[in-house]
Amino acid sequence: MNRKHYGVITFPTSQAAAAAEAQVKAAGYECRLIPMPEQISAGCGLVLQVSVEQTLDIQKQLRDRQISLEGSYEVWFENRKKFVQKMEG
Amino acid sequence: MKKIDAVGQACPIPTIMTKRALKEHTGEDLLVSVDNEIATQNLSKMAEQLKLQAHVNKISAELYEVLISSDSKETVSTEETAKTERVPSQDYIVVLHTDSIGSGNEELGRTLLKSFIFSLTEQEKLPAKMLFYNAGALLTVEDSPILDDLKALEEQGVEILTCGICVEFYGLKDKLAVGGITNMYRIVELESIYKTVMP
Numbered sequence: 001m002n003r004k005h006y007g008v009i010t011f012p013t014s015q016a017a018a019a020a021e022a023q024v025k026a027a028g029y030e031c032r033l034i035p036m037p038e039q040i041s042a043g044c045g046l047v048l049q050v051s052v053e054q055t056l057d058i059q060k061q062l063r064d065r066q067i068s069l070e071g072s073y074e075v076w077f078e079n080r081k082k083f084v085q086k087m088e089g
Numbered sequence: 090m091k092k093i094d095a096v097g098q099a100c101p102i103p104t105i106m107t108k109r110a111l112k113e114h115t116g117e118d119l120l121v122s123v124d125n126e127i128a129t130q131n132l133s134k135m136a137e138q139l140k141l142q143a144h145v146n147k148i149s150a151e152l153y154e155v156l157i158s159s160d161s162k163e164t165v166s167t168e169e170t171a172k173t174e175r176v177p178s179q180d181y182i183v184v185l186h187t188d189s190i191g192s193g194n195e196e197l198g199r200t201l202l203k204s205f206i207f208s209l210t211e212q213e214k215l216p217a218k219m220l221f222y223n224a225g226a227l228l229t230v231e232d233s234p235i236l237d238d239l240k241a242l243e244e245q246g247v248e249i250l251t252c253g254i255c256v257e258f259y260g261l262k263d264k265l266a267v268g269g270i271t272n273m274y275r276i277v278e279l280e281s282i283y284k285t286v287m288p
Binding site (some may be wrong): 003046080084 | 097155200204208210211212213241
């Protein structure tokens with residue numbers, strides 16, 4: 001996983017994120033649970049970290065499987081500063 | 090040459106005995122006998138900190154000799170070393186003495202620990218060092234759930250140190266997968282000079 005540029009998918013609850021992690025892993029994608037970036041929400045849930053190139057594909061597959069998710073974001077760093085932007089899909 | 094017999098002494102006693110002898114016999118060579126490899130690593134590390142030379146000689150599986158000598162004529166006292174180790178006030182170290190954060194649900198504690206370490210990798214200012222002891226030693230060995238993050242931190246200059254007596258206690262001596270070994274004497278020293286973050 002690129003540590004300086006990756007995608008995150010957010011879910012209604014941390015439990016839903018954990019359930020999605022198992023499915024996404026089973027589908028052969030690299031992913032892991034990480035804390036919610038504070039730029040997305042002040043809440044302290046978990047989100048799914050995925051490759052930025054695969055984010056929208058994974059989001060679509062999860063939606064096709066009726067897994068409720070909130071959205072996808074692109075995360076990148078410049079001079080150790082973190083930037084987050086919503087991805088449309 | 091002064092000889093020190095630290096065979097049978099538990100960590101960090103050999104280091105303490107040696108440090109004391111260096112203070113009392115400044116400038117003299119020291120020959121320290123110990124019974125395990127971790128003790129030799131601790132002594133070598135201490136010698137390096139004091140800008141002295143250490144040569145390890147393995148006599149048998151249960152006997153090692155470490156020759157500590159100074160190259161130059163200049164004498165080094167532990168007080169002088171302490172002075173050189175002043176650190177910038179914003180520098181900090183992270184200490185992990187469990188493999189699960191906080192009390193309550195252990196599974197949640199392990200999830201929180203993984204989140205803590207991931208968040209650490211994304212801090213603008215990384216810690217100078219990370220110290221691991223007791224169950225924290227389970228985090229720096231093969232199969233650690235946070236090994237990738239620790240390796241990434243080490244690549245960026247964070248020194249990862251695990252307590253030798255803990256590694257030995259858990260039978261993980263050959264499984265250390267990131268960073269080096271340290272002792273309680275050094276841990277106390279580092280915790281006293283750095284701002285210490287202990288989740």
